[in-house]
Structure formats: C-alpha cells, structure tokens
Amino acid sequence: MSNSVSRREFMNLLGATFGTNALIQMGSALSLMPTTASAASLSLAAPIAGKGKVLVLGAGISGLTVAWELTKAGYDCTVLEASNRAGGRVMTVRSGDVVDEIGNNQVCEWDNEPHMYFNAGAARIPSTHRNLLGYCKELGVELEMFINESKTAYVQDDAMLGGARIRNGEMSTNVRGFLAELFAKCYTSAQLDQPFSDTESEKILGLISQFGDLNENMLYKGSSRAGYVSGGFLDHGIQKDMVAFKKLMESQMLGLSFTANEGETGPMLMQPVGGMDMVIKGFTRALGDKVVYKAPVTGITLKDDGVDVSFERDGVRQSISADYCFNCIPSHLMTGIPNNYPSDYFESMSSIKRGEAYKSAFQAKKRFWEDEDIYGGISWINAPIQQIWYPPHGIHKAKGVILAAYNFGGGMHFTKMSQAQRVEAALAQGEKLHPNYREMVEKPITIAWHRMNHMLGCSGRWGSGFGGWTDEIQTLFDRLQQPTPGGRHYFIGDQVSYHGAWQESAIASAHWALADMDLRARNMGV
Amino acid sequence: MKIILVWSAAVLICAFSAKGLAQAEDQYYNDRYCTTCHGVDGIGNEGVSAPRLAGMEPWYLQRQLESFRAGTRGTHKMDVQGSEMQPMAAKLSDDSIADIVAWVGSWEYKPAQITVKGDAEAGKSLYATCAACHGTQGEGNEAFAAPALAGQSDWYLKTQLENFKAGYRGRDPRDSFGSQMVAMASMLKDEAAIKNIVSYINTLGR
Ligand SMILES: Cc1cc2nc3c(=O)[nH]c(=O)nc-3n(C[C@H](O)[C@H](O)[C@H](O)COP(=O)(O)OP(=O)(O)OC[C@H]3O[C@@H](n4cnc5c(N)ncnc54)[C@H](O)[C@@H]3O)c2cc1C
Secondary structure, three states: OOOHHHHHHHHHHHHHHHOHHHHHHHHHHOOOOOOOOOHHHOOOOOOOOOOOEEEEEOOOHHHHHHHHHHHHHOOEEEEEOOOOOOOOOOOEEOOOOEEOEOOOOEEOOOOOOOOOOEEOOOOOEEOOOHHHHHHHHHOOOOEEEEOOOOOOOEEEOOOOHHHOOEEHHHHHHHHHHHHHHHHHHHOOHHHOOOOOOHHHHHHHHHHHHHHHOOOOOOOOOOOHHHOEEEOOOOOOOEEOOOOOHHHHOOOOOOOHHHHOOOHHHOOOEEEEOOOOHHHHHHHHHHHHHHEEOOOOEEEEEEEOOEEEEEEEEOOEEEEEEEOEEEEOOOHHHHOOOOEOOOHHHHHHHHOOEEOOOEEEEEEEOOOOOHHHOOOOEEEEEOOOOOEEEEOOOOOOOOOEEEEEEEEOOOOOOOOOOOHHHHHHHHHHHHOOOOOOHHHHEEEEEEEEHHHEOOOOOOOEEOOOOOOOOOHHHHHHHHHHHOOOOOOOEEEOOHHHOOOOOOHHHHHHHHHHHHHHHHHHHHHHHO | OOOOOOOEOOOOOOOOOOOOHHHOHHHOOOOOOHHHHHOHHHOOEHHHOEOOOOOOOHHHHHHHHHHHHHOOOOOOOOOOOHHHHHHHHHOOOHHHHHHHHHHHOOOOOOOOOOOOOOOHHHHHHHHHHHHHHHOOOOOOEHHHOEOOOOOOOHHHHHHHHHHHHHOOOOOOOOOOOHHHHHHHHHOOOOHHHHHHHHHHHOOOOO
C-alpha cells in the first residue's frame, strides 16, 4: 500500500464489498478519507449523463465545500442561501455591515480599514484542521498567526486578590511554583508503582524544579518568570514578590493557563488576513453566480430519482428539480420547512438542540492594551463576558477592534438583555480588567447567535450535556448521516459531526457525504 | 431548471427598528422575520418552540402581539418560550402589527402535526368546560375572546396549559384575558390530564 493509486483501488474494492461505512472507517485508518486526509484525496467521478444537477441548501462552509468539489467534478450546482451573505456562522463584521439579529438589527459604524473587523462566529484555525487549511491554500486565502495566549494579558476574579487583576504569566508562574513544591515534597520513589533509580529520581526532581522554578531547597520563593517590578536592562531587575497560592486559590480560574491553550486551541492557531469570511469569499469567488442569495428554501420533496426544492426570491415562490440535494440548513430551522422526510429521519433532525453562544466587540479609540505590553491574546475574567481578545493584527495602528465578550452559552444571559443592557454589562465588567475601558471603547456590536436570523443557534448539541452520548443518540446520529432512501438527499454541516462548532467538522461532514454519493453514483454507473 | 410561479407578495411595508437601517440593503431588513421561527407560511416549528400561526384569527393574533409588546405576556422569568417571543414583539409599531396581521392572514390554515400522545376519550369529558368559550369543535369564539384551539401545535397547547397553571402566563394584573384561563388550567390536575385534553383537542376540526 505504498502509493495512492493502489490504495484507491483497494478502497473501491472494499467499498463495493462492505459498503460505505467500511470504506470510511478503513479510509480513516489508511489516512485517505476526509477526517484525516487532506482535501486532495477526494477524487470524485464525473456525473453520469443527465444526472448532474445538484442543489445545495444553505451557503454554510459545508454547503460551499460540496458545491465547489462537485463543480470541479463537472456537476451543475446551485446554492440557495436565505441570507444576503454566505458563510452562516462564519461571519466577519466590518464598517457598514448590518447585524441581522431578529428584533435587534445593528449597523456597524467602525472606521473602514482592513484591520478593523470582528470575527463574530468562527475565529481560530488550529494547525491540525487540514481540510480547512487545504481550502485556504487552494482558494488563495492568505493566513496569518492568531495569538490565543499572552502572558501579559490579565486574569481577574472578584474572589481572588480582592478583585485586583493579575497578569496571566504572574498567575501561572505562581500556580506552577506551588504545584512543583508540592510535587517535590510528595516525591519519594518508594511510593511509585515503578520505583526509580537514584539517577532517575534526580532527573525527575530536576524536572519538577524546572517546572516551577524552585530554589535549591526545592521551595518556591517567587520567579522572574512572573515579571519584574522594575529594572532588568540597565538596572538590576527587581523581581515581583511571590503570590501565595492561598490568595489565588479562591479563584475559579486557577487551571486556566493549563487548559485554555492546549489541544485544539493550543499553538499554533491561524486566521485569514482581513477576517474569517475571506475563506467564504474564496469559495464564492470560485463559484461565481452559482450562489443565489436572499433565496430561503420553503419546501423539500424527495422523489425516487431526485429532489424538488421550492424557495422564495423577491417575494416569488419558485421550484427547482435536481438529481442530488445537499442540505446544511440548521436542523432546528429545517423542522419548520415543509418536507416529506421519512419519519425516523425527521425525528433525528428534531432531536438536535441548539446553543446560545454570545460575542460582542467594540471599536477601541486607541490600542490602549499595547501601552500595557499586550499584543494579542486573551484576558480572562470570572464574569459573564468571560474573555477580552486583543487583535493580533494591526499592531501599532491607531485603532483596533477588541472582542468585549465571549460567552459560550449554557444559558441566555446576554441574549435576553436589551442592546443597552448588553453594552453596559460589557463596559462594567471590562472596567475590572482595564480601568480606562469605558473611555477607550465605542460603537458596540453584539452577536447573540441564538437570535441571529436564519441561524438561531451557535451549534448543534446532540447529547443532553457535554459528553452525554448514548446508544440512542448514536442511532439518531447514524440515521441522519446516511442519505434519505434512494441516496438523493444528504444532511450536512457540523451538526452531522461528532465535533460541533468547528469549520473542519462542517467540511468533514461534506466530504463524508460526497464520498458516499460518489460511491453510489459509481456503482449505478456500472 | 424548472420554475413554477406560485405566490406573489403583497406590497412590503417596512418599519425599520434602528437608525441607518432604512438605507441598508434594499429593504431586506424589515419586521417580517416571523417565519424564521414560526416556519414557512407559519406552519409552526417545534425545533424553536414557535407554534403554528397559519390560519390564526386576526383579532387574536393582534392581541397577542400587543400583549407581548406590553409585556403582559412572556415576561415571567420562568416562561422560557414566552420570553423568546416577547422581545420579538417589543419593537413593533402599530403600523407594523397591522401589516403583519394582514400578511399572516394570507397564510392558509393547515392543522399542525400531532405529536402529543394521551387518552383522547378521557380528555373528552375534561373538555366539556372548555367548550363554553372555545367552542365544541375548538373553533374559538371572538365574543368570549377565546381563540381556536383545533389545529394548533399540540406541544404548544401543552406548554400554555402548564404555564397558565403554574402562573407563568395570565397572572399579570393587566392581562384580563389570560387571567380567565388560570382557573381553567388549574382544574387539570396533572400532566396526564393535560396530555389527555390536548389529545382530545387533536381530534377536533380535522
Ligand atoms: C461563536 C462561534 C465561534 C466559533 N468559533 C470557531 C472557530 O474559532 N473556529 C472554527 O473553525 N469554527 C468555529 N465556529 C464554528 C463554525 O463557525 C461552524 O462550525 C461552521 O461555520 C458551520 O458551518 P455549516 O456548513 O455547518 O453551516 P452554517 O454556518 O450553520 O450555515 C447554514 C446556512 O444555512 C442558511 N439557511 C438557513 N435557513 C435557510 C433556508 N431556509 N434556506 C436557505 N438557506 C438557509 C444560513 O443562512 C447559513 O448560511 C464557531 C461558531 C460560533 C457560533
């Protein structure tokens, strides 16, 4: 199995013998299929004559992926999008844009400059999201690094240090110092399952000392890692005093520096230059007039050999027939659109819950954070706004757009507030991180995903809580991932993945559907 | 591409809610956003707990919009679904409400799908009291200000009865219509009784 041609032959044989599921499973194992492979490995056959008409419902990134791949393969694709813009939850707000929150429309009045934007939905691209990165490369989307962690950003919690903010680096240094001292005190090789030799023990203790910057007596007495009070270059640096762990302990956010920048949000992260929707613009540039805007789907009728879709455009109801249909309309909106789905398929769709994530942003009159040695990264606060993000782009320019809140939901805290209440909450909480905040920021934009038109949610939730995956849910999920009987309609998007709220998941779901459709079409062809 | 012309829209009356929007996007943003939640042509959408509006009596529709707008409905902090709708109506002008009532009135009545499973026979005897105001066929009666129940999304009827009973709807001193229902709903002793009566309503007007 050393070259891809023989792999593909093997895969075709496997697919023909055991069906697509085996193909996908095996495919991942051989790193040929969507979830682990790069997009290039998806090689779709040209359509069978007279069977090449495709309708894509929703211009989310999964829908655009399908339209682009099938266009390249020779299919005739049309994308129907309800909104006046493509991208769905990939949304960048800039000067002049209207935020289409139902009951709370807003117009963005920021300075019209390339770096003055806000990624209201997706904002970060992890290094391992190969398929998304593959499309960025293919579609000419320029990328730059995104900075998630800054040691000079702040952490604030009313329950800690009397509510005073502390630099992220100072906090983590002191927490690590305490933990290291504790490890060192507890360390006796006898207690371990596998006792270590003396030389090994010495190594381990050395590591513990490095981890926490302990002194020669294996005690933590403060560290230059936490920063200097003054000096350091032309004067002797005066190290900050250690902060006793007891003083930090009261905070809910102790573990932050060990969790926030690990795994998928660990370095290096990327962002497209000029806004996340540059990815979407890459697709829509390539697709041209195949994407039809302000065309909400109003009905879906499955037939034996295709799908009829009705939609509205300029107040007129129209209908189109196609051989294949790929649908990324959010499940909770799809349940309000007339359809003739089989009841088990509809039931699966109905079982997905929606989330309430919330973000907001201000235009900063001045990049005041740079005066405080902060260049990119996140400040954390134990308050509903949870985070403030400093833009890693536009460094040293006059102004910047600052993310003023990122609440993951699990409640309707901000969603329920009026615009004025949302703004006041952001200011009052932000002031705890930056005393001059209120004077420095202006022109708020708020995004309550639960109320955004044509979306009404931040991402599908299959389980009743995080990690609540049951056999019953598995059955519902499997049903929805499969096409409708006859193989003409696929439901796609991150809502049909095990890993919601990532563009990569939406793309992976699109690739899964494409591979399945391709296989079925090939089998029909023979 | 096969195109069938089915429906053509009435004149759009746009009432913009924020300054600057009038110039924005050739009248794309108006107050007719109801279908995102209430489904195509108001068929109702359980996915966002928004009931059927298609075929609703204009007088009842108008009063509910006014009562959401005034905050007499949908402001109790335990009224989860009502507080989804309340801010949607909060910003509507009288003109906008008139436009919406006319627009919603153009949607054809389609009874909602049946989802609640209960004992309709048991529900029938419970319904006797209700018929006085809501009609024997659940067709509603404007003279008593009581809306049609037949054909309404059954999961929604269930929530309303629970909300009246718990005091999440109909307890505002200004809500003289909703308050009539509080006593009625408290006669339904438990969830089973509510399911039964809703199952009976499901048999009406179909
Ligand atoms: C706050 C937030 C933060 C996120 N952060 C990240 C991140 O850092 N990195 C990352 O990779 N991902 C992130 N995501 C997730 C990412 O945005 C989504 O996973 C991805 O964009 C989903 O794409 P999708 O194809 O499933 O469709 P969606 O984006 O859900 O698109 C659905 C489309 O259907 C359209 N539609 C709705 N109704 C109709 C109708 N009746 N007719 C026609 N069209 C209709 C909608 O307008 C929309 O365009 C974030 C999401 C949110 C909300």
